Amino acid sequence: MSAATPAPITVALLGGGTVGSQVARLLADNADDLAARVGAPLQLIGVAVRDASRPREGVPGDLLTDDAAGLAARGADIVVEVMGGIEPARSLILTAMAAGSSVITANKALLAADGGTLYRAAADNGVDLYFEASVAGAIPLLRPLRESLSGDRVHKVLGIVNGTTNFILSKMESEGADYAAALAEAQALGYAEADPTADVGGHDAAAKAAILAELAFHTRVTAEDVSCEGITGVTAADVAAARDMGFVIKLLAVAERTPDGSGVIVRVHPAMVPSDHPLASVRDAFNAVFVEAESAGDMMFYGRGAGGAPTASAVLGDVVAAARNRLSGGRGPGESTYAGLDVRSIDEARTRYYVNLDVADRPGVLAAIAQAFADNGVSIQVVRQDGHGDDAGLIVRTHLATDGALRRTVDNLRNLDAVKSVVGVMRVEGEAGP
Amino acid sequence: MSAATPAPITVALLGGGTVGSQVARLLADNADDLAARVGAPLQLIGVAVRDASRPREGVPGDLLTDDAAGLAARGADIVVEVMGGIEPARSLILTAMAAGSSVITANKALLAADGGTLYRAAADNGVDLYFEASVAGAIPLLRPLRESLSGDRVHKVLGIVNGTTNFILSKMESEGADYAAALAEAQALGYAEADPTADVGGHDAAAKAAILAELAFHTRVTAEDVSCEGITGVTAADVAAARDMGFVIKLLAVAERTPDGSGVIVRVHPAMVPSDHPLASVRDAFNAVFVEAESAGDMMFYGRGAGGAPTASAVLGDVVAAARNRLSGGRGPGESTYAGLDVRSIDEARTRYYVNLDVADRPGVLAAIAQAFADNGVSIQVVRQDGHGDDAGLIVRTHLATDGALRRTVDNLRNLDAVKSVVGVMRVEGEAGP
Numbered sequence: 001m002s003a004a005t006p007a008p009i010t011v012a013l014l015g016g017g018t019v020g021s022q023v024a025r026l027l028a029d030n031a032d033d034l035a036a037r038v039g040a041p042l043q044l045i046g047v048a049v050r051d052a053s054r055p056r057e058g059v060p061g062d063l064l065t066d067d068a069a070g071l072a073a074r075g076a077d078i079v080v081e082v083m084g085g086i087e088p089a090r091s092l093i094l095t096a097m098a099a100g101s102s103v104i105t106a107n108k109a110l111l112a113a114d115g116g117t118l119y120r121a122a123a124d125n126g127v128d129l130y131f132e133a134s135v136a137g138a139i140p141l142l143r144p145l146r147e148s149l150s151g152d153r154v155h156k157v158l159g160i161v162n163g164t165t166n167f168i169l170s171k172m173e174s175e176g177a178d179y180a181a182a183l184a185e186a187q188a189l190g191y192a193e194a195d196p197t198a199d200v201g202g203h204d205a206a207a208k209a210a211i212l213a214e215l216a217f218h219t220r221v222t223a224e225d226v227s228c229e230g231i232t233g234v235t236a237a238d239v240a241a242a243r244d245m246g247f248v249i250k251l252l253a254v255a256e257r258t259p260d261g262s263g264v265i266v267r268v269h270p271a272m273v274p275s276d277h278p279l280a281s282v283r284d285a286f287n288a289v290f291v292e293a294e295s296a297g298d299m300m301f302y303g304r305g306a307g308g309a310p311t312a313s314a315v316l317g318d319v320v321a322a323a324r325n326r327l328s329g330g331r332g333p334g335e336s337t338y339a340g341l342d343v344r345s346i347d348e349a350r351t352r353y354y355v356n357l358d359v360a361d362r363p364g365v366l367a368a369i370a371q372a373f374a375d376n377g378v379s380i381q382v383v384r385q386d387g388h389g390d391d392a393g394l395i396v397r398t399h400l401a402t403d404g405a406l407r408r409t410v411d412n413l414r415n416l417d418a419v420k421s422v423v424g425v426m427r428v429e430g431e432a433g434p
Numbered sequence: 435m436s437a438a439t440p441a442p443i444t445v446a447l448l449g450g451g452t453v454g455s456q457v458a459r460l461l462a463d464n465a466d467d468l469a470a471r472v473g474a475p476l477q478l479i480g481v482a483v484r485d486a487s488r489p490r491e492g493v494p495g496d497l498l499t500d501d502a503a504g505l506a507a508r509g510a511d512i513v514v515e516v517m518g519g520i521e522p523a524r525s526l527i528l529t530a531m532a533a534g535s536s537v538i539t540a541n542k543a544l545l546a547a548d549g550g551t552l553y554r555a556a557a558d559n560g561v562d563l564y565f566e567a568s569v570a571g572a573i574p575l576l577r578p579l580r581e582s583l584s585g586d587r588v589h590k591v592l593g594i595v596n597g598t599t600n601f602i603l604s605k606m607e608s609e610g611a612d613y614a615a616a617l618a619e620a621q622a623l624g625y626a627e628a629d630p631t632a633d634v635g636g637h638d639a640a641a642k643a644a645i646l647a648e649l650a651f652h653t654r655v656t657a658e659d660v661s662c663e664g665i666t667g668v669t670a671a672d673v674a675a676a677r678d679m680g681f682v683i684k685l686l687a688v689a690e691r692t693p694d695g696s697g698v699i700v701r702v703h704p705a706m707v708p709s710d711h712p713l714a715s716v717r718d719a720f721n722a723v724f725v726e727a728e729s730a731g732d733m734m735f736y737g738r739g740a741g742g743a744p745t746a747s748a749v750l751g752d753v754v755a756a757a758r759n760r761l762s763g764g765r766g767p768g769e770s771t772y773a774g775l776d777v778r779s780i781d782e783a784r785t786r787y788y789v790n791l792d793v794a795d796r797p798g799v800l801a802a803i804a805q806a807f808a809d810n811g812v813s814i815q816v817v818r819q820d821g822h823g824d825d826a827g828l829i830v831r832t833h834l835a836t837d838g839a840l841r842r843t844v845d846n847l848r849n850l851d852a853v854k855s856v857v858g859v860m861r862v863e864g865e866a867g868p
Contacts, residue, residue, distance in 0.1 A: 026585060026729060036652070036772035037584050132582060138730035140574075140582030148566060148574030150471050151460060151750020218470070278736060281715055295460060295747035296572035296737065302712060303733035313729035316585020330764015338470040 008043035009323040012076035012101070014068055014092055015083035016049035016056050019106060019133070022312035023080060023319075025058040034316070038323040046071045048083075072096040078322050080315060081105040082133075086113055097121040097129075102322040104315055106133035112207035112223035115214065119335035128325055128332040130318035135208040136161050136287040138310030139303035140317070145215045145291070146333050153294040154216040156256040158429060161208040163285035163305040164199035165231050165251040167191045169239075169270075170283045173248055178236040191285055202230035202268040205253045212289070213255035213266045218339035221255075221266055227346035229269040238424045241356055241395065247272035248280045252429055256349070263342040265349045269427060272354055277430040290430075347404030352381070352431070354397050355410060356424035361392035365418040369394065372416060376409040377401065397428065442477035443757040446510035446535070448502055448526055449517035450483035450490050453540060453567070456746035457514060457753075459492040468750070472757040480505045482517075506530040512756050514749060515539040516567075520547060531555045531563075536756040538749055540567035546641035546657035549648065553769030562759055562766040564752035569642040570595050570721040572744030573737035574751070579649045579725070580767050587728040588650040590690040592863060595642040597719035597739045598633035599665050599685040601625045603673075603704075604717045607682055612670040625719055636664035636702040639687045646723070647689035647700045652773035655689075655700055661780035663703040672858045675790055675829065681706035682714045686863055690783070697776040699783045703861060706788055711864040724864075781838030786815070786865070788831050789844060790858035795826035799852040803828065806850060810843040811835065831862065 011027065013020055027034070027044050035041040047059050048068035055061055065071055068088065072079060072095040079096035081103060083089050089110050093103050094117070103122070105111070111118065111134055122129040132142045136159070145154075160166050164186060171182035183200065186192035198204045206226040213221040231251050242249050250273050255266045273280050278300045282288040287305030292298055304310040325331055359365050366383070373380055379399040386393040398406065413419050445461065447454055461468070461478050469475040481493050482502035489495055499505055502522065506513060506529040513530035515537060517523050523544050527537050528551070537556070539545070545552065545568055556563040566576045570593070579588075594600050598620055605616035617634065620626035632638045640660040647655040665685050676683050684707050689700045707714050712734045716722040721739030726732055738744040759765055793799050800817070807814055813833040820827040832840065847853050 022729070030585070030587065033587065033652075033773075034585065037770060138727075139733055140578030143582050144574030144578060147755055148577050148748065148751040150754040151464070151468065151752075152747040153464065153467065218467075276715075278715065281710075281712065293572075293747065295456070295743040295750075297741075297744050299573055299735075299737035301733075301735060304731040307731075309729040310731050313586040313727065314582065316729075317582040318585075320584040321581055324767065325764060328765045330759060331762045333758065336471060339467075 006040040006327070008041040009038060009078065009326055010043050010045045010076040011078045011080060011319060012045055012071050012074060013047040014072060014079060014081045016047050016059065016064070017082065018308040019082040019311045019315065020047065021056055021058065022308040023082065023315050026312050026316050028058060034320065038320055039327050040323070042319065042323060045074065045076055068092055069095060073099050075099040076101050077326050078102050078104060078319055080319065081107060082315065084109065086110050090114065090117065093118060094121050097125045097127050100125060100127060102128035102326070104130050104318040104322060106131065106311055106315060108134040108207045108211060112210040115211070116220055116335070123334050128322045130322060130332060132318050133311045133314035135211050136289055136301070136303070137305040137307065138313050139287060139289070139301050139305065141289055141301045142215060144301065145212070149293055149296065152296050154291060155294060156292040157212050157216050157254070157289060158279060159208070159212060159253040159289040160250055160279060160282050161253050161287055161289065161305060162199055162205040162251060163287060164192045164196065166282065166287070167285045168200070169231060169234070169249055169251065172234070172236060172239045173243070176236060176240070179232065179234060200230050200232055202228045202251065205251060205268045209253035209255055209266050209268050212253065213264060214337065216255055217257060217264045217341055218336045219264055219341040219343065220337045221264065221343055225266055225343045227267040231270050234270050235424065238426060241424060242272045246275050247428070248275055249426065250279060254429065258344060258348060259350065263344040263348070265344050265346060267346045267349060271427045271429040273430040279430060347402060349403045350400045351403045351406060352398045352400050352428045353406045353410070354395070354426045354428055355413065355422065357394045357396070357413065358420040358423050359392050359394045360418050360420060361389050366394070368416055368418045369413065372412045373398065373409055375412065376405045378405055378409050393423070440474040440761070442475040443472060443512065443760055444477050444479045444510040445512045445514060445753060446479055446505050446508060447481040448506060448513060448515045450481050450493065450498070451516065452742035453516040453745045453749065454481065455490055455492065456742040457516065457749050460746050460750050462492060468754065472754055473761050474757070476753065476757060479508065479510055502526055503529060507533050509533040510535050511760050512536050512538060512753055514753065515541060516749065518543065520544050524548065524551065527552060528555050531559045531561050534559060534561060536562035536760070538564050538752040538756060540565065540745055540749060542568040542641040542645060546644040549645070550654055550769070557768050562756045564756060564766060566752050567745045567748035569645050570723055570735070570737070571739040571741065572747050573721060573723070573735050573739065575723055575735045576649060578735065579646070583727055583730065586730050588725060589728060590688070590726040591646050591650050591723060592713060593642070593646060593687040593723040594684055594713060594716050595687050595721055595723065595739060596633055596639040596685060597721060598626045598630065599639070600716065600721070601719045602634070603665060603668065603683055603685065606668070606670060606673045607677070610670060610674070613666065613668060634664050634666055636662045636685065639685060639702045643687035643689055643700050643702050646687065647698060648771065650689055651691065651698045651775055652770045653698055653775040653777070654771045655698065655777055659700055659777045661701040665704050668704050669858065672860060675858065676706045680709050681862070682709055683860065684713060688863065692778060692782060693784065697778040697782070699778050699780060701780045701783060705861045705863040707864040713864060781836060783837045784834045785837045785840060786832045786834050786862045787840045787844070788829070788860045788862055789847065789856065791828045791830070791847065792854040792857050793826050793828050794852050794854060795823050800828070802850055802852045803847065806846045807832065807843055809846065810839045812839055812843050827857070
C-alpha cells in the first residue's frame, strides 16, 4: 500500500431489510479489516429504504433515503441491491450500471428470470456483476463454479438449496412428523413464511437451479426452463419407506448434462438419496451443493443457506472483489454462455424411480406389474412384497431410464386391475450404477 | 470477444509427473472450452522434465525439454510449477516471475516454508501467484478463503487435508484394523508411500495448515510454526473407545484465533470428532475443510484431496484466472498479512482431552485422579469406570482448558500411584460448549 491513504471506494445500498442492515453493520464493524484487504477504505454513501424516517440500528440517519432511483444514479463505485423482486430492482441495477457502478446483488428471482439483461448491461458499461449471495447464502459456491472449476467439465450439480424445505423434511425424518405438522413447526420457528408456496412449491429452489445451471454449463438457463415439483405431496409414509430402504428424502435442485453432452436438463423435485451420500447428512436449514466434475471428481459445498448475517457475508465478499477490481483496473468474470447447450425437458433425464403400490393379493399380480415396466423399457432393480390380503403392498426400485418412460410406466400401473392404488412415487438420486 | 482471434496465452509447464501430464492432457482435451472461457486460446510452449528423451502420453515430443531454467526464463504468460520440493522449484519460480510470467504452483512445501519470498516476487514483478492445488487438491478452497470470505472474520479452520492418513484411520474405523495393517493396505493400494513419514507423521498436513492459516488470518505462518503430531500412536483400542463414546478419530489440521483475537495457533494432531459432525463422515482418501466464520457461520468444503486429474483441475482453474487477468489487465489477490497476529504455541490453545487410564481398583482412586485434574485447573466433563480388579479402567473427558494445563495433568497422572498406566490420550474437537 502506498503511504498516502487512497481515496475511499464508495458503496450505495439498495434495501435496508434483514440482509441490508447486516451489510451496513459489517461495513462499519469490519471497516479496518476491509480497508486492509481491499487496499482502500469502503465508504457507505447511502441506504435506500421504504421509510427513511424510521431509524435503523447501525445506520447513521443521514444516510437513509427513500429515493432509491436517485441513490442508484449517484455513480457509487459499488451498488449493492438487496431489495429482492423483479421490479424496481432490475431498473435500479440498470440505472446503477449506466452510472458506472459495479453491482452486487442477492436477487435470485431477477437473475433467474432475466440475468442476461444484467450481464449485458455490465459488459456494455464495463462494470462488474457479482451475485454469490443469490444461491446458498453464505456458502462460497458461485465463485468456485465460475472460477475455480473453469478448467474442468461439470457433469452434474445436485443441490439442497432451500433451507425451509430441508428443515421440514428433516423434521419429518427425525420425528416421524407428517408434512402439515412439520410445516407448522417451521412457521412457528420463522423458517417458513405464512404463505410458504415459494419454498414448499420448489419455486425458490428452481430459481437457484437456473443460476447454478447457467454457471456450470455455460448456457443461458432461466427459471422457466426448470421442471419444478415441491414437497407438498411427501408423506410420513414416504419418509418411513425411504428409511426402511436406507434412504432419506431431500428436495433436490438437479442440473446435468445429457449423456451425449449436447443438452442440459434442470429440475427440482423431492428425491430419495442413499443415507451414506454426503447430501443425506445435510439437515435442518443447512444448504449443500454436490458437484460432479470430470477431472475434479465429486465435491460438496456445505453451509448456511439463508439468514441476514450469512447472506451479508457473501455480499461483502463480492464487495471486496469488486472494490479490488476498481483499484487494480481489473474485471471479474462476465457472462459465459458460449456453450449454448439445448435446454431439454425432464422427460429426457435419465432417472430411477421408487414406486410403492397397493396391490391385489392374487397370483399373477407381480407378472402384470413387471410387464408394465418392461413395456416401457424400464428395468427393475429391486422388488419387495409386503403384507397379505387387503394389505398387500409392492415396492419397486428401477434402474436408470428416461423420466418420460418412468412416468408412462406409473400411468400404466394406475390403470392395471392388479394395482389398487399407487401409494408413493419418488425419484432416486445419488446412487452409483446403471 | 472481438472478431479477430486474439493472440494465444502461452503456458510453460515445469514438471511432467502425475499432475503435470494431466495438466498437459486437459490443456489439449479441453482446448476449445478453455479458449471460450478465457477469451483467447491457451498454448502450451514447453514441458520441463528430467528425461526429455522419454515420450509422455499426450505431450508432443518437441515440447519436452530438460532445460527447466531455460523454459522458466522464456517469458511465457503463465508458468505452472508442479515439480514439488523447495529447490530448484523456488529458483525457477523466481526466474519465471522476473521474466514477467504469472505463476501457478501446487507446491505446498515451498509455500509453507517460504511463501513470503514468492509473494514479494509476484508483487515486485506485477504478476499473479495462484496455488489452489497446494491444499486439498481439487477442492476449491483457497479461492473461497482468499476472496469469498474476505468480508468476514474467520474464527477457526478444521481440516482433514491428508488423504493417506484419512484412509488409514477410516480402515481402522470400519474394519477394526490396527495401525500397521491399515498402513500396509494403504501402501498396497498406492495411497501411502513406501516411506510414509511425511504423511503419517503429520508433516504434509502441517504444511497445508500453515497455508490455510495464513489465508484465513491474514498473518504470515510457516510450517515451523505448526505444532505437529502424526497418527503413528493411534491404536485400535483408541478407535474402539472413541466409537463407544460416539466419536471417530481424524487427523486434523487446526488453525484458530486465540480467544482475545490477538494471536493465532496452528496445530496438526489426531482428534476425536463427534460422529454427527460433518467432518466425521469424510472417509477414505477424501479431504474436507470446515470453516467457522463470524457472519457466515459454519461451512464445509469436501472433495478429492489428491490424484493427478483432481489436482490438475485445480491448476487449470488457476490458469484460467491468470489468463483472464492477462487479457483484462487485472491482478489476482496478493499476499495479505496485514493482521500480523502473534503465532502462539499449542500450550495456549483451548482444547479438551479424552484420557483413558489403567487404574488400581481400590477406594480413593477416583478422588486422587480428580484431584490431579483440579490441581491444574481442568474441569471434568465425563468420567466412566470400566471393569474391576486388574482390569479396572477409567475414562475421563474434560471441559475446555489450555492444552498446556491438560498436558501437565496427564504428566501428573502418570506419576500417581493410583494410575498403573495412561492407556490413551487424545484431544477432542468439533464439540460445542465449554
